[in-house]
Amino acid sequence: MSYKVLGRFIGRILFLEALLMVPALLISLFNSENAAVKGFLITIGIIIAVSVILMILCRKAQDSFRAKEGVVCVGISWLVLSLLGCLPFCISGEIPSYVDALFEMVSGFTTTGASIVTNIEELSKGILYWRSFSHWVGGMGVLVFLLAFVPADGSVHLLRAESPGPEVSKLVPKMKNSSLILYTMYIVLSVLNLIFLLAGKMPLFDAVCTVFGTAGTGGFGVRADSLASYSPYLQTVTAVFMLLFGMNFGCFYLLVLKRVKSFFRDEELRLYIGIIIGSVAIIAVNIYSIYGNIWDTLRHAFFQVSSIITTTGFVTTDFNLWPSLSKAVLLCLMLVGACAGSTGGGFKCVRLLLVLKGIRRSIQKIMHPRKVIAIRNNDTAVDESTMDGVNAYLATYAIILVISFLLVSVDGFSVETNVSSVLSCFNNIGPGLDTTGPTGSFAPYSVFSKIILIIDMLAGRLEIFPILALLPLSTWKKS
């Protein structure tokens, strides 16, 4: 492990975080929220100090990453960003407990949207903005953003570790341009979303925060009832944009390149759309008796399916009151998650697709042991190493889910609460069922459980391995 390379890069990331905090500070100043201003000022001071020290100490390091540094760098960066980023919540006194503040911050950066705050409307504007803005930053990835400005050898390792999906590659030869393209598409879509919301007469501050939550597929709202009190138009716009942000940005790039046919042929996209249509249909039939009106039924079903599968976590209605079939469908959607290369979390549609194809192959293999079958995705053969990766991911994913579930159960809430909370945090969704449902929060959990859930959120967002890589001692040996 080359600590200097790591230190230098983290120094830069922190400096970037300080810069990103400035708009929140300005909003607090504008609204003369003194406690929040103090919180932001002190935090920015601390972050810049740490950043400068790191950069001076490691000034001689070269920007050259091997696979190992790449993975560790991503894991550590996210940890440090959250550990320091949550300070304004504490210092301003709006979320006094440090662990609660950290939970809220990690939930923001990992685009989970799970909250321990029970009285959201009482938070100051600056803090609300910072909470939502962290979704937008964490959605596409902070490091990817930094790579648009700082060239580094081996930067593809950083991209691989931070971007979700089993096969991550650059769009164009230069990492810098690749990052710029990703962020350009991200910003264009976000601005479009904002325009649509403003057209529906949403207040500017609410609209900006909602866009952050939608774009990063995060789910922090500025009202206690999330999106329930907004007009059906605003809810529908948000549902559609959530779906868009849950798609693979590489696919959007195909559209930019005018390869429309390949866009619609993409197998992952088809599965994603198919699952959505199927789930909406099942839920709509199931909950029709509650709303008694076909349009309300469809709107709520579509919004909730879109919100859960993209791992956003906005709500328009308390789905805790839905029949258990609908809740079961939502739980399953939590497991599926969005597309690879999107801002969403979860297991990812493409992995599900590959796992299903792998199962089909295993069945055929049992009947014809000599048969050689190549697994294909989008008309190209999938490497065996990718298949191994997907299977290993599935196994790790399952193990972590089970262990987290066991540990969280110590607190004594209902099984439904615990299962849904772990699923919700690990897949970066937000609300769970029962106690942690749309009207509840994660506040009742003990400090221990909150830490477990924090780790789950980070592991889920970074697709497990960058976090697991921090554990073995051998990672930290100097070389």
Next chain:
Amino acid sequence: MNIIIAGDGNVGSSIAKQLSKEGHDITLVDSDGSVLETSLEKIDVISVKGNCASMAVLRQAKVESADLLIAATGADEVNLLCCTTAHGMNPNIHTIARIRNPEYTDQIYEMHDIFGLSLAVNPERQTAVEIERLLKYPGFLQRDTFAKGRAEIVELRVDEGSSLCDLPLKQLNATVKCNVLVCAVIRGGETVTPNGDFVLSEGDRVFFTAPTNNLAKLLKNLKVITRRVKRVMLVGGGRVSYYLAQLLLKDGMSVRIIEDDKERCRVLAESLPEAEVFCGNGADRSVLEYEGLSECDALVTLTSVDELNMIVSLRATAKGVPTVITKLNNVENRTIIDSLSLRSVVCPKELCCESIVRYVRAMQNQSGAAISVHAIADGQAEAVEFLVEKDTPNCGIPLKNIRTRDDVLISSITSGSKTVIPNGESTFAAGDIVVIVTGGRGSIRQLKDIFD
């Protein structure tokens, strides 16, 4: 003509032998001296030792005054480089390259322009195309095409209970209800040129000339094969298998490939998603049977070992697989095949040589040489294709008024898109393509040679 042949391998030396016999001046180029020595002893050629893609070696082979360069070394890239270099040194030279890598086959037409190639030959692909043709009309043991695919000579075996059994040839057209001609019959290893009184009997191998669009009718009316080939098993997963599987899948047949190399299986499975690939030894009879040999309509043996191909084919024939095709690399094995009960045999090297020799003949076609020569009836007869020219004697005269040599039979005349089986009233005119069948090998070089 002055012809340079680069690469004195299997194909190279066969072409050299054939072209030298037809009177061309051949220069063989190869980097292996001992191979050249062997060729020098057997064939009337000269040789240059060295890398055929180097300018010095090409100059030594007198590329400036050569009319044609045939690059048939083992490596596609060397062949291409050799042809481009030669083309650069002598813009008037014709170049033929052997290109075998499947990844290059789709771009063969572009390569004509980019590399100045006159012809790219791919023996494996030719073999696959040939086998596909056989599988499309199962029942024919062999098919030879003439006149750009408008006329064919096909081989059929007279089986027990066939309507051909004990049929005098003059009643043939009435039985098959279409216009065909029997141009040769092999009975007991002897080739006979039959007349109208000849009576077919069981075990005869009959060579029919027919317009291509009559083939389906011929098969139907003879009730040779009632069902189309739907399931094919390929033993051996080399390049021929790959090409063949591609063609057959496109025709809507299902394909199973048995190959014993694991890595190769993976490559095949990746590149042919619709084919079923099994990793196993084709020589192991339980493997073939487990993977469904008995449900297959056809089996093609394509391994690199001739002996293995023969054994597997024999076994499949005994099992009752309706159509069995055997690939043989060594033509000499072919004589053995006949004593066994194997039917269709395809030889990549022969196909490749034939297409190159055909190109050479076309190059000098101005002198009235044959467009193509096909060996039929196990090489005991030849079918030769000619273009009728303005100065060809006897143009426009009914055939009954022309005296032709006794061992020559005019088997078809194609004018425009129409192919006729000639009778006494038929005539040919300039621009027509005439196919003649002769028992005397190599004696007919030009169309006028057939007249007595």
